[in-house]
Amino acid sequence: MTDMLLSINGDEYPVVVDTRETLLDTLRERLDLTGAKKGCDHGQCGACTVLVDGRRVKSCLTLTVTLDDREITTVEGLADGDRPHPLQAAFIAHDAFQCGYCTPGQLCSAVGMLAEAAAGWPSVVTEDVCAEPVLDEEEIRERMSGNLCRCGAYVNIVAAIGEVAR
Amino acid sequence: MKPFDYQRAADTRSAVAALSRQPEAMYLGGGTNLVDLMRLGVATPAVLVDVTRATSEAIEESSGGGLLIGAAARNSDLAAHPVVRHRYPMLAQAVLAGASGQIRNMATVGGNLLQRTRCSYFQDIAKPCNKHRPGSGCPAREGDHRNLAIIGHSSSCVATHPSDMAVALAALGASVHVEGVEGTRTVPMPGLHRLPGDEPERDTVLEPGDLITAVELPALPYASRSRYRKVRDRASFAFAVVSVAVALDEADGVVRDCRIALGGVAHVPWRATLAESALRGAPATAEEFTRAADLELAGARPLPDNAFKVPLVRNVLVRVLSELAS
């Protein structure tokens, strides 16, 4: 067991963790931050996506012990007080979910993805990897392919993200 | 998951010392493969030595006009690097063709090279598999091998190496910087990975405790005209069925030089040296490209359920060569 201080959504959480614990289990089982969801526990579905130092990662493959000096953001930390994050508002406006199980992961992933695109990162569908990417539908679909939606709400998810990207 | 100790190495020397002191220890990079294999019971280290801060994350131009990539550089930073995008576009494309945005943010260059096969028997400790339990047999040969090797395999293992990045690095002839108990050395790609032979439990030529510290790309001006093409069962976020990495130096309709590597076909990223030498000096035409591809694939020994990979990889290779030539 390891004593550590986790910084999550701007708050500090002292925790005693087993080295085997993933960030997903620490969030859900110890800290009652149940926004991030467990879909597959193998990195394949994206339901557990959170941001570490502003970058999207899969919390089911991240060992908590590696994170002592990192800043973690979960879906609970996206809104500004009572004001939803623009992506959250767009997801509601576009009806971008059905059961909602994948939604926290989709939201955190989209926040990270938009930052990557703003930094000029290409994707595998970017025709010229040297050029500045333009977030059209094909680009959004490729960049969000790490997040599955069993309800198949993709059309509305892409529309919601597209609105914020513009 | 079996309990383990977590240690963070401050530098490469202490990382190597930690592994030589503790034989049941393993290095931890981004953990995207190792944590999964530990959860599946395939990897059972007693100690994890985190090397993400011991090795460098830097990507910098090297004195010889190449590029030096620290082993801890994240896959996403490698693909986004301006020098990689301009001078080695097939490497940027190969990295971007792998996994998902989240996983590329976590995965390191060192860990990517040493990721294990996705053969389903290897990932299931309840099943026999010569790679996870030497001598227990290879059920893939008679069983599920649609995604496995068509060339260079042995009676003891028909697995493929799953890395997209490694295919581009093999084509580029990158060198892998290694630090071990005996000191430092470099291993040229594609020579890092090995064919299974009768020791399929060994994926690479590395010795226990060897640490990858960096990967160096040589100066290869014509690689600015290069491409990585991956064929998979769905449009995104799937391992390769087959893939090709090609750099082409062509002028006045003649191939001056080229680099070709194939993915999803072998236990190693397969450098197509026969096709390369057939093409040097040849007209840059679809006929010559097809002839060179057939020559390389003459050595293929597909299994019953993956024979389709032979024409598939040939056609993809001819297509990419033709695109680069025009």
Ligand SMILES: Cc1cc2nc3c(=O)[nH]c(=O)nc-3n(C[C@H](O)[C@H](O)[C@H](O)COP(=O)(O)OP(=O)(O)OC[C@H]3O[C@@H](n4cnc5c(N)ncnc54)[C@H](O)[C@@H]3O)c2cc1C
């Ligand atoms: C859902 C999913 C989909 C994926 N799809 C693809 C895909 O399409 N294409 C693809 O190429 N990959 C794919 N991957 C694999 C991914 O690219 C690898 O898991 C990743 O690159 C491994 O890097 P890492 O830093 O996380 O390695 P780790 O998991 O930390 O380590 C992997 C191995 O390397 C060793 N190691 C790590 N660093 C070093 C070092 N510096 N020196 C010596 N040994 C070291 C570890 O001991 C371990 O044995 C996928 C993974 C997942 C989970």
Ligand code: SF4
């Ligand atoms: S192909 Fe290799 S990894 Fe797969 S079952 Fe056979 S021995 Fe194991």
Ligand code: FES
């Ligand atoms: S729970 Fe982490 S990717 Fe599915």
Ligand code: FES
């Ligand atoms: S809304 Fe149900 S899984 Fe996406």
